[in-house]
Amino acid sequence: MTPPAAPAAAPPAEPDLLPAAFLGDLPVEDFLRHGHELVEWVGRYFADPGRYPVLPRVAPGDVRAQLPPSPPPNAEPLGEALADAERVLVPGLTQWNHPGFFAYFANSSTAAGTLGELLAAALNVNAMLWKTAPAATELELVAVDWLRQLLGLGEGWHGHINDTASSGTLVALAAAREADPALAVRERGTAGRADLPALRVYCSEHAHSSVDKAAITLGIGHANVVKVGADAALRMRPDLLARAVAEDRARGMRPLAVVATAGTTSTAAVDPTAEVAAVCREAGAWLHVDASYGGAAAAVPELRAHVLGGVEHADSLVVNPHKWLFTPMDCSVLWVRRPDVVRRAFALVPDYLVTAEQGEAVNLMDYGVALGRRFRALKLWMVLRTFGAEGVAERVRYHCQLAREFAGWVAAEPGWAMAAPVSLSLACFRYAPAGLAAAEHDALGERILDRVNRSGEVYLSHTRLAGRHVLRLAVGNVRTERRHVARAWALLREAAAALRPGA
C-alpha cells in the first residue's frame, strides 16, 4: 500500500474554482408559507380521498409530456413547483388512499404517519450507526418491539426496519446461508467451488415473487426455488414439502431455507407454519415466514393463532406496517431469532465507520444491504401511539368483516362464485354463469374488471388460480367503509349484466 501523500502543498488536481458565496436553503418564510398551504391541501385531500378517480385517466407518456424535458437553469419559486404537482402529478396518480382501492393489498396514509414523515424528512438523520442517530436507532428498536407485542409474538425476537418485504426476505435468506458457517459463503462466495452443493429454497406455489427475486439476487438461482404444491385451501402441503426436501437431499443438494406465507398475495391463504417448521427442523433448514400482509391480522386476538400460529418455531418473520398497519410507504419489519447470524451475513465496519460505542450499541447498518437508513421508525411509532393496540385491532377486524360480508353477497348471487376460501380481508371470486366454457368465463372476468376499474370509483385487481382468471377484492385502506364495498359489488353486478353474452 502506498503511504498517504505527505504535506498537501502539492497543487490539487482539480482546476481553480471561481469565488463563490453562501446561498443556503430557500428562505424559511418560503417554507412556512408553502408548508402551511400544503398542510391545508393535504387536509382537504384526506377529508375527501375519493375526489380523484382511483385509477387516473392517463396513457403512458401523458404525464411526461406535460413536464419540461430539462431542468430549469435558474431557481423557480417553490409555490410553482407545488402548483404543478397538484395540476400535473396528482391527477396522474393511482389513488392508493381512495376508499375504493381494493387492488393488490392496500397501503394507508394516515395523519400520524404523514406528520411522522414530515418530521423525519426535516430532521433527515442517517441511522446507519447508533452514533449518527441515537434516538432513531433506539426508537426503531422500541417501535418494532411494540409491534411485536401488539401482534402477540413472544420474546426473543430482534427486529429492524427495511424498505420492503422483498428486502426483508432477501436479508433472511442471506442469513440462512450464513447460519452454517461451514458453507463459508460470505468469504468465498458460491461460484467456482467444487465443494458446494446446489442450495435449495422452498415455498408454496402461491408464495410471493419476492422469494424468487431474493434467490436470483443471492445467486441461489431461480431453478433452485422449489414450488411446493398446495391443498384445496391453497396452503402449502407439508407432506409435499417433506418429499421435495428428501428428494433434493438424496440428489446431494442442500435444503437451505423454507419460506412459509401467512397471507398469500393471490388468496391470503395461510400456510401451516407449525407443520412446515417440523420439516425445517428435521432438515436443518431456515424457516422464514412472509407475513408481510397477513401479519397485521395478529393484532386481532381472535385471529392471532390462525395467522401466526407456529411462528414461534421460525427463524425469521417479515410484517409490513406499510401494508395493513396504516403506516405510509416504506416500512417493513424483519424479526430474526439470531441477530448474530444476520450480522455475520452483513456486518462490515471500515475504518471510517468505527465508533467508540461499537460494543455497547446496536449499529443498524449491520443488518442489511443499505448503509444509509432513513428515520422510518418515527412514522410507525406515531401510528401505534395514536391508534393504540385496540385501535389497530378494531380496524383490522372491520376489514376482515367487510371481506367476509362481500364473500357472502358473491356466494348468494346466481352466476357468481367464490374462487377460494375467503381469508383475512381478501375475497377471490369470479363471474361464471352457467352455459359458458371456462375460457369464456375468463374473458368475461377480464372485461368486467376493466369496466369496473374504468368507473374511477373502485380499483380491483386479478390473479390466476390453476390457470383461471380470478377477481380479487382486498380490503385494507383505513378509509374504506362498508358503503365502498357495497358500491364495488353494485358495479361488478352492473358490469356483468352489461357484458354477459346476450345482454
Place this chain on the structure above:
Amino acid sequence: MTPPAAPAAAPPAEPDLLPAAFLGDLPVEDFLRHGHELVEWVGRYFADPGRYPVLPRVAPGDVRAQLPPSPPPNAEPLGEALADAERVLVPGLTQWNHPGFFAYFANSSTAAGTLGELLAAALNVNAMLWKTAPAATELELVAVDWLRQLLGLGEGWHGHINDTASSGTLVALAAAREADPALAVRERGTAGRADLPALRVYCSEHAHSSVDKAAITLGIGHANVVKVGADAALRMRPDLLARAVAEDRARGMRPLAVVATAGTTSTAAVDPTAEVAAVCREAGAWLHVDASYGGAAAAVPELRAHVLGGVEHADSLVVNPHKWLFTPMDCSVLWVRRPDVVRRAFALVPDYLVTAEQGEAVNLMDYGVALGRRFRALKLWMVLRTFGAEGVAERVRYHCQLAREFAGWVAAEPGWAMAAPVSLSLACFRYAPAGLAAAEHDALGERILDRVNRSGEVYLSHTRLAGRHVLRLAVGNVRTERRHVARAWALLREAAAALRPGA
C-alpha cells in the same frame, strides 16, 4: 397443482369475528391543527439549525429508557406523540442539518425536499408498476434525466432511483452477472456448478464497503473482491488493475466487474475512470462508477471533467442526491447503459402483477430488489426546480472552496499537515507536531477529535490511511457557511494546544 376450491360456501378456516364498525383515520381537524404546528416547529428548526448540539449528549440506552416499553392499549392524542418527539427524540439525535456537521459526507434537508416528502407521504403511492402510479413512474424518469443533464452526462443512460448507493451498486453488480447470458446465473445460481469459475470484482483499496457488501450478498464472496492499490493521490492504479485481472484470468477466474470510485469515502480521491475503462473493455468486465458523493461535483462545469471524465465508457453509474444534492434521505440514482440487462437480472411478473400496459410503459419494479417503491422522485424534482441547475452548481462550488480554504489554513499552521490532497469538498489532515512518534500522533488525533466533537458545535469524523489516524472535514450541508468552517478550525487548534504533550 390442486384446482382452486369451488364455491366458498365451505366454512372459512378462521374463527368468527365480532361485529366491528368503521373507525378510519384521525379526524382531519387533528391533522390540520398539528400539521400547522409542526410546520411552525420545522420552520424554527430550519431557521436555527445549530440550536441543538450536533452530537447529542446521550449514552446508549438513554433514549429508550424514556420511552414506554409497550404500545398504549388505547389511542393517545397526536399532539402528545409530537410533543414527546420534540422532548425525547430530537435532543437524542445527531443533527445532520447542523452547519457544523463535517463528518462522513453530509446530507441536507431542504424546504423543497421536506415538502416533497410531506406530499409523497400523503399521496402514498406505490410506484411498482406504471399502472399503480403513472405520474410517479414518469416523474422518476424525468427527474433522473434532468439530473443527468445537470451533471453533463451524455445521452443513452437509463436511470432510476434506489434507496441508497449500496443498493445501486448491488443492482449494478447483479446486472454485470447477467451481462453474459452464458453464465446463466439467474436461472441456475452459482452454487453446485462445476462449470462456473470464481467471479471476481475489482475496486480500489479505498473503495466503499458497499462494494464488499454487494459481493457478499450476491454470493460472489468477500475473497473475490480484489482491492487494487492506489497511487500517491490515493487513486486506483490502472496498471495494478490490469495486472490483477490478467493474473486472475490466468488462474481461470472470471473478471466480472470493476468499480471505479469518483470521490472515495476516506479522501474523495477520483479514480482514473478512462484508464480503468480501457482495462474493463479489454477484459470484457462491467464498469460501475460509484460517484455517490462525488457525482454532485459534476454540476459545476469546471469540475465535470475531473470528477466524471471517462464515465462515458462505464456501464453503470451511481450518484446520491441525498448526499450532496440537497435532497432528504433516501434518494440514490443508478444509471445504466443497458436497462435490458438490469431487467434480465430482476424482472419477474407474477400473474397478479400483469397489466395491459406492460409493453408500452416502464414498470420500475423490474429494476431492482424492492417491489414496493416510494414516490422518491418528487423531492428530487422539487429540489432541482427550486434550486435550478445554476443554484446547485453555486452551492457545490462554494463547498469545494470552503474545503480548499480550510486546507490552506492547515497547511500553513506549524504542527498540522494535510494527509491527502484536498479533493472536492473534503480535507484530510492530522496534527503531527515534531518530536512525537507516529503512534503518538495517532493517539493525539483521536483525543483532539473527541474533544472538538464534545463541544457540540462541530462533528468531524476520521479515517485511516496506511494505518494512520486521519481527521476528515467534509463540507456538504446546504447550511454550512465559511464561519462554521472557521469555527471548526479554531476548535481544532484549541484542542491541539490543550492536549499536546507538555501543554
